[in-house]
Amino acid sequence: MARNLIGIDLGGTTTKMAFISVDGEILTKWSIPTDTSDDGKHIVPNIIKSVSAHITSSEFSKADFLGIGMGVPGPIDIENGIVLFAVNLGWKQRQQVRDQIQEALGLPFVLDNDANVASLGEYWKGAGEKDEDVVFVTLGTGVGGGVIAGGRLLHGVNGGAGELGHVTVQPNGYLCNCGKRGCLEQYASATGVVHVAADMAKDFLGTSRLKEMEDNQENVTSKMVFYLADNGDILANQVVDRVTFYLGLALANVANILNPANIIIGGGVSNAGNTLLQPTTRYFQENAFPAVRDSTKLRLAQLGNDAGVIGAASLALRFQKTN
Missing domain, CATH: 3.30.420.40 (ATPase, nucleotide binding domain)
Known part of the structure; x- marks a missing residue:
């Protein structure tokens, strides 16, 4: 049974990613530079490529993951998985992020605003626990x-x-x-x-x-x-x-x-x-x-830079529980 989650914290300069257990423990984490050139059109393909490569090179297979969560610095249409805009990323137009990532990686995907996601991280495993x-x-x-x-x-x-x-x-x-x-x-x-x-x-x-x-x-x-x-x-x-x-x-x-x-x-x-x-x-x-x-x-706060990826993973977990 799938016991793991993928958390992505998309920032203006760096995109942090992690494989995280359903108990909120980080199994492995890495980051890539966020390429905001050409109105940010390389961002989503780079994320897909990086997650794919890490699944392939790890001891995990796609079947080991329940889903993917991501925090984004901008307003979100959560229901449709769309980023309305994100100035720091060069995204001036609506970005259909969920459909692109879900189709490419074949895993359920959910996203939210980065501050909301970081708060979920601290709530789940940090200073807000209990x-x-x-x-x-x-x-x-x-x-x-x-x-x-x-x-x-x-x-x-x-x-x-x-x-x-x-x-x-x-x-x-x-x-x-x-x-x-x-x-x-x-x-x-x-x-x-x-x-x-x-x-x-x-x-x-x-x-x-x-x-x-x-x-x-x-x-x-x-x-x-x-x-x-x-x-x-x-x-x-x-x-x-x-x-x-x-x-x-x-x-x-x-x-x-x-x-x-x-x-x-x-x-x-x-x-x-x-x-x-x-x-x-x-x-x-x-x-x-x-x-x-x-x-x-x-x-x-207690989690530092990990709050975003842990919170993003908990988004995916919450999504699984409500669906």
């Missing part, structure tokens, strides 16, 4: 999110549920790629942290390595901002304070509506660990309704 109500927020180049309520991933009426990155935290604030202003994504993503640092440096009059770097137009990254804050840089600490205020406020608003057991913070920015988590928790508690504040916990 809880039926979990919110996941991922702080990377942008800010994504996923909401699991009563053990079910919420999509909303048009697939827009869990868009935590577009909670407004600063009315009339920075202009977001989505067209509105003041979105969390513009403050708490890796690029947002850099933007806040550049703005705050203009008005800062004290002594600071971060201020020197900004004045000399050195390359400032969010990782560097958190590192400097950790090492006592006054301006860097002020930047982290502002960023975590916005993040704590947004997460409190989400928790006041959903009251999940855990809000899990993942993505590259979460590598700052307690330097991010402690002040965010403080601002969260200041802004959360008392009953929510006392029951919802903020936690750091």
